[in-house]
Amino acid sequence: MMTLVSDPIIIRGKTIKNRMTYAPTVKFDFAGDDGKVTQKHIDHYKERAEHGIGLICVEATAVTPEGRFCKTHLGFWEDGQIEGHKAITKACHDNDVVVLIQLNHTGITANPECGPAIGPSAVETRSGGLAHEMTIDEIHAMQQKFVDAAVRAKKAGYDGIQLHGCHSYLINQFICSKTNLRTDLYGGTPENRARFGAEIIQAIRAACGEDFIISVRTAGADPELADMIAVAEAYVKVGCDYLQVSHGVLPPDPTLVDGTEPYNLICSLGVHFHDHFQGRVPVSCVNSLFEPQQIKTLIEQGLVDTVDLARAELADPAFPEAVLYGTPFVRCFECKRCQYGPFTAHKCPAELKRRAGA
Numbered sequence: 449m450m451t452l453v454s455d456p457i458i459i460r461g462k463t464i465k466n467r468m469t470y471a472p473t474v475k476f477d478f479a480g481d482d483g484k485v486t487q488k489h490i491d492h493y494k495e496r497a498e499h500g501i502g503l504i505c506v507e508a509t510a511v512t513p514e515g516r517f518c519k520t521h522l523g524f525w526e527d528g529q530i531e532g533h534k535a536i537t538k539a540c541h542d543n544d545v546v547v548l549i550q551l552n553h554t555g556i557t558a559n560p561e562c563g564p565a566i567g568p569s570a571v572e573t574r575s576g577g578l579a580h581e582m583t584i585d586e587i588h589a590m591q592q593k594f595v596d597a598a599v600r601a602k603k604a605g606y607d608g609i610q611l612h613g614c615h616s617y618l619i620n621q622f623i624c625s626k627t628n629l630r631t632d633l634y635g636g637t638p639e640n641r642a643r644f645g646a647e648i649i650q651a652i653r654a655a656c657g658e659d660f661i662i663s664v665r666t667a668g669a670d671p672e673l674a675d676m677i678a679v680a681e682a683y684v685k686v687g688c689d690y691l692q693v694s695h696g697v698l699p700p701d702p703t704l705v706d707g708t709e710p711y712n713l714i715c716s717l718g719v720h721f722h723d724h725f726q727g728r729v730p731v732s733c734v735n736s737l738f739e740p741q742q743i744k745t746l747i748e749q750g751l752v753d754t755v756d757l758a759r760a761e762l763a764d765p766a767f768p769e770a771v772l773y774g775t776p777f778v779r780c781f782e783c784k785r786c787q788y789g790p791f792t793a794h795k796c797p798a799e800l801k802r803r804a805g806a
């Protein structure tokens with residue numbers, strides 16, 4: 449039977465009311481140096497929760513102050529940061545929305561204003577120096593930071609967490625053979641490269657219990673698909689409940705699409721993962737989904753289990769209602785005003801248009 453976008457899906461006993469998720473999108477200038485939730489975060493997520501989305505994954509949140517994107521990045525590195533999140537999780541639950549939070553460390557791509565570049569291997573950083581290669585003790589200490597943050601997330605009312613395992617950040621740096629040159633248990637085969645994330649998953653399960661969703665947003669091809677499927681298999685083996693798929697350090701193998709698909713190369717990574725994991729673990733795709741019919745095609749043709757919406761949701765939180773009920777919405781302009789840090793963030797022309805028309 450055909451699955452509809454409006455059909456629910458159950459993950460770890462939690463019912464997600466439809467097949468659309470709000471993908472993590474960091475708000476570069478909403479937080480202060482203390483990394484705490486502000487009223488701007490609460491208003492932003494509440495507005496999205498009220499307009500039909502099934503699941504919200506709150507933005508990349510730093511597990512240590514050193515692992516932030518910038519000094520105005522949300523954090524979960526200490527208990528004082530828990531309280532503010534309760535208003536976000538309440539707003540989601542009041543609207544029957546399942547809510548996760550994405551946990552992250554920038555690793556080799558660390559912002560020097562926040563901390564040193566560290567990672568699996570001493571590879572070149574964006575600023576031209578060499579990253580510090582993490583010792584085994586440092587790896588274990590870092591894994592514990594993710595677990596501590598997950599415990600805080602549970603206390604704040606989140607239904608689960610998502611590990612940020614794509615887009616060139618620390619967990620992605622471990623799985624990618626360009627950034628992970630290790631010859632010990634944390635490098636080499638895909639299973640070894642997945643070990644850093646897999647051990648975090650195991651420890652979070654032990655700390656947060658059986659009803660806590662553990663998702664990974666992973667690189668679908670970095671650059672090859674088969675390697676990254678083997679990595680994801682290692683995550684699933686230890687209890688990952690839900691895979692959201694995006695890109696990694698390297699551009700994905702371009703032959704993964706033939707150009708006739710109604711979605712792009714990055715989105716196709718989720719479709720390929722779904723082919724592989726179908727019936728075992730739900731898989732989500734992302735990237736440049738701006739038209740209601742695209743969402744319907746991906747779900748109704750059984751190409752993925754859920755779709756992640758980032759810029760469509762930033763442009764207009766009513767986008768899910770447009771998909772479900774055909775109501776009007778303001779389309780993303782596909783400019784880059786939302787993407788590049790504190791100086792250009794939140795000058796989204798679609799949002800300005802929407803607010804002017806409200």
Ligand SMILES: Cc1cc2nc3c(=O)[nH]c(=O)nc-3n(C[C@H](O)[C@H](O)[C@H](O)COP(=O)(O)O)c2cc1C
Nearest residue numbers: 471472473474507508735736737757758759786787
């Ligand atoms: C402003 C902005 C912030 C983002 N922040 C995150 C983030 O915190 N974590 C993450 O995994 N991806 C992040 N992304 C990537 C999006 O989740 C998504 O993968 C990407 O925008 C492509 O989807 P879209 O075409 O629907 O926007 C961000 C994207 C934007 C535009």
